[in-house]
Amino acid sequence: MPPRLAPRRILLVEDEPSFREVLQMGLEPEGFQAVPAEGLTQAMAMLETETFDAVVSDLRLKDGSGLDLLQWMKDRGLETPVVIMTAFATTETTVQALNL
Numbered sequence: 001m002p003p004r005l006a007p008r009r010i011l012l013v014e015d016e017p018s019f020r021e022v023l024q025m026g027l028e029p030e031g032f033q034a035v036p037a038e039g040l041t042q043a044m045a046m047l048e049t050e051t052f053d054a055v056v057s058d059l060r061l062k063d064g065s066g067l068d069l070l071q072w073m074k075d076r077g078l079e080t081p082v083v084i085m086t087a088f089a090t091t092e093t094t095v096q097a098l099n100l
Contacts, residue, residue, distance in 0.1 A: 007031055007032055007033040008031065008032050008033065008053040008054070009032075009033045009035060009050075009051070009052045009053050010027055010032045010033065010034050010035065010052060010053065010054050010055070010056055011035050011037055011043060011046060011047065011050075011052040011054070011055045011056070011057075012024060012027070012034045012035060012036050012037065012056050012057075013037045013039070013040070013042075013043040013055065013056065013057035013058060013061065013066070013069065014036070014037075014038075014056075014057070014058045014061075015038055015039045015058065015061050015062045015063075016058075017038075019058075020036050020038075023056070024036060027056075035050070035052070039061045039062055039063040039064070040061050040063045040064030040065070040068055040069055041063050041064075043055070043057065043069055044069070044072055047073065047078065047080075052080055053080070053081075054080060054081045054082070054083065055069070055073075055080055055081070055082045055083070056082075056083045056085065057069055057082065057083070057084055057085070058084075058085055058086065059084050059085065059086035059088065059089075059093060059097075060086065060088060066082075066084040066085075066086070066097070067084070067093065067096050067097060067100065069082070070082055070084070070097060070100035071100055074100055084097050
């Protein structure tokens with residue numbers, strides 16, 4: 001039997017508790033360890049001390065935005081893949097996210 005791989009760690013940044021829980025419930029059966037963060041400030045603190053395979057973040061957060069997180073990560077040279085999700089996409093925010 002091949003060795004069991006460790007779950008891939010995903011930082012899940014979502015300020016709406018019920019949606020964060022739904023996302024966690026969807027990711028974990030697929031082999032991901034979804035580590036929740038309630039907003040930008042908590043996500044940045046976690047990224048300073050922990051390693052993640054990817055970040056999934058809402059665009060709009062109560063204490064900032066997913067774009068703020070992308071800029072912060074870029075400024076620190078973090079090359080972790082990021083998925084930004086939103087129900088409020090615009091061409092402008094899409095271009096900003098892709099450039100970051």
